[in-house]
Amino acid sequence: MAEKLFGTDGVRGRANSWPMTTDVAMNLGAAVGRYFRRDTQDHRVVIGKDTRLSGYMIENALTAGFLSTGMNVFLLGPVPTPAVGYLTRSLRADVGVMISASHNPASDNGIKFFGPDGFKLSDEAEDEITALLSAGVAPAAPENIGRARRFEDARGRYVEYAKTTFPAGLRLDGLRIVVDCANGAAYRTAPAVLWELGAEVIAIGVEPNGTNINAKCGSTHPETAAQKVIETRADIGICLDGDADRLILIDEAGRVADGDQIMGLIATRWAKMGKLKGDTLVTTVMSNLGLERHLNALGINMERTNVGDRYVVERMRAGGFNLGGEQSGHLVMTDHTTTGDGLIAALQFLSFMVQGHEKASALARVFTPVPQRLINVRFRAGATPLEADAVQAAIAKGEKDLAGAGRILIRKSGTEPLIRVMGEHQDTAKLDAVLNSIVDSVKAAC
Known part of the structure; x- marks a missing residue:
């Protein structure tokens, strides 16, 4: 297999390609299945998915592969990615396994793997697989083929666990909350948790049909929730992505707060x-320079990793840290969690609102961002534009032009x-x- 199978977050691509x-x-x-089989009587794998049509296809194919090596499969159905991490341990x-392409369109899908500790796999484990x-x-002997069954209370278990992360004795009574579930994996869990904690819930993006996940809704399109917050005079808007491991917030005035502001x-x-x-x-190299300056002024360190919540978690575990994430909302x-969890992060924000009787707008902007621009340049398969001399020269010149007061980051997705x-x-x-000059050189190289 010439192409690399695993990417930044598991295996991902266009469905049926x-x-x-x-x-x-x-x-x-x-x-x-062969990699993870241990010397126990019962070899188990849990498989969750989001709401993509292709999820049925991938779920059945994965199940067949696991069963063939003697693994017993528990099918969770549509649940958030963090629920898979939690239930793997539980x-x-x-x-x-989580079948999801996260914030990508419905035509894509992906497969994410978690080890028995509930954390995503390391690069070394992926290489061995x-x-x-x-x-x-080699397949298992006929008498050792695994069994598969639906695990009916997966969603309920995650709902109950998510509520335990909200401070005991606090409730969300009196708060009107818009929650946009992106027609994705949290379309039932997120509204349930917020309602059971006492909030008045206005749920949108909760009518998945297999093809509308992330379509003009959720964390990649927060304007939909912002409009609903203004329309309903809500206290806050919560935007999740297709597998609910990302969070973007909307304050009562309809203003958007990204992951940097929430982490700050x-x-x-x-x-x-x-x-x-x-x-x-x-956090990652993508987080705003303003966040770093804000934290440093308070005596708080900020460490950067490569892009990908997996790398953030690896550094957190190595350093014994308990908070990390990405500007995108992981x-x-x-x-509380082994991976990004949009709902549990939202509960943390809501607890600050309730404890201090503060509005979302008073909490959602803790630092002034340095102006940041991000331009995506699509390239054809097999092209290597970043290796071109002209591109490297444009990057070097840009870094010199912004030296001392800014920064440039060029990377392949x-x-x-x-x-x-x-x-x-x-x-x-x-x-x-500076950025336009670099973009032009990349386009020419493509």
């Missing part, structure tokens, strides 16, 4: 409470055929000129 085909999914299930499974896949996996708030509050381990927030609080050109600088005219 490599690598998101039934044969790859079945063989991958067999390879992962059910003492050998491995957890890829080697098993290439070598071929939680880090600041936790530091004051003595809850922020190592006085450190872990927020990881390892006191790990989930799509895109070159992401990002820059930050207080002088937006200078920033635009």
Whole structure:
């Protein structure tokens, strides 16, 4: 297999095209099953999915692969990605699987794997699985083939767990909350949790049909929830993505708060409470320079990793930190979760609102962002534009032009055929000129 199978967040691609085909999914299930089988009587795997039509196809193919190696499969149905991480540990499974392409359109799908500890797999584990896949996996003997069954109370278990992360004795009584579930995996869990905690819930993006996940709704289109917040005079809007591991917030005036602002708030509050381990927030190279300056002024460290919540979590675990995330809205609080969890992050924000009797607008802007621009340049398969001399020269010149007061980040997306050109600088005219020059050189190289 010439192309790399695993990307930034598992395996992802267009449904019914490599690598998101039934044969790859079945063989991958067999390879992962062989990799994780332990010397126990009962080998277990839990499989969740979002609401994409292709999820049925991938689910059945993966199940066949796992069963062929003797793994017993628990099918969770549509649940958020963090629910899979939680239930993998709760059910003492050998491995957890989430079938989702997260914020991508319905035509895409993906497969994410969790180890028995509920955390996403390391690069080393993925490399070993890829080697098993290439070598071929011997099937189990007929009498050792696994069994599959639906796990009926998966959603209920996650709902109850999510509520335990909200401070005891607090309720959401009197709050009107718009929650946009992106027609995705949390379309039933998120409204249920908020309602059971006492809120008046206005739910949108809760009518999945297999093809409308993330379509003009959810965290990638917060304007839909913002309009509903204004229309209904809600106190706050919560925007999740297709698998509910991302969170974008809307204040009562309809203004959007991204992951940087939410992380900035939680880090600041936790530091004051003595809850922020190592006085450190872990985030990625994409987070705004304004967040870093804000935290440093308060004596809080900010460590950056490569893009991908998996890398954020790896650094958190290595350093003993308990808060991290991404500007895109992945927020990881390892006191509660093993991966990004949009709903549980929202509950943390709501607890600050309730405890301090504060409006969302008073909490959702903790720092002034440095102007940031991000331009995506699509390239054809097989092209390597970042290796071109002209592109490297344009990047070097841009870094020199912005030196001391800003920064440039150029990277290849790990989930799509895109070159992401990002820059930050207080002088937006200078920033635009630098980025446009780089973009032009990338386009020419493509």
